[in-house]
Amino acid sequence: MYPYLKALHIIFVVTWFAGLFYMPRLVIYIIEANEKAATEKKIIQDQLKIMLKRLWLGITWPSAIITLAFGIIVTIKGGWYKILLDKDGLWFVLKIFLVLLLYGYHFSLQYLYKKSMQDVYPYTAQQVRYWNEVPTVLLFAIVLLVAVKQLISFFWAMLGIFALLIVLFVAIRLYKKYRTK
Numbered sequence: 001m002y003p004y005l006k007a008l009h010i011i012f013v014v015t016w017f018a019g020l021f022y023m024p025r026l027v028i029y030i031i032e033a034n035e036k037a038a039t040e041k042k043i044i045q046d047q048l049k050i051m052l053k054r055l056w057l058g059i060t061w062p063s064a065i066i067t068l069a070f071g072i073i074v075t076i077k078g079g080w081y082k083i084l085l086d087k088d089g090l091w092f093v094l095k096i097f098l099v100l101l102l103y104g105y106h107f108s109l110q111y112l113y114k115k116s117m118q119d120v121y122p123y124t125a126q127q128v129r130y131w132n133e134v135p136t137v138l139l140f141a142i143v144l145l146v147a148v149k150q151l152i153s154f155f156w157a158m159l160g161i162f163a164l165l166i167v168l169f170v171a172i173r174l175y176k177k178y179r180t181k
Contacts, residue, residue, distance in 0.1 A: 002077050009070035012063050019060025023109055024132035026052045027116050031125040056113050064106055091149045095142060102138050126176060133168045137161055
């Protein structure tokens, strides 16, 4: 039974991340529609808000809740909670910390969702593009941590993730320059 529970946990992690990756993209498109003529802006933003609402409430939130539920079940059924205070369990404590950061990110997107639905855009499209890279970095960190379970390897993985973050930020800036030309 445990492998099925673990598989379901992973499946809902994937669907949750799909929402976390796509939701900010929709917000970016909504913000960028502000530059269009009034009629075009309204049509685009109305359609994107429908998509945003369905994605956020129909996929992302349910997936986040189911991921958490299966995560707790897998932790209990797999006995992972027993290693929390062991030296060998440090990777698991770090994983929980990163997952908590991910839920914090999720709640920040909830704020962005509510503001977007109210036609309030506290951030520029460029700022949201940067914020959109947070789940990428957390995904890399969590998967590497779970896969290697060794701190020395995790240290090198984190250096790689830091390098990835730099590459992503440079790519965003280059893309902005490309778009403005």
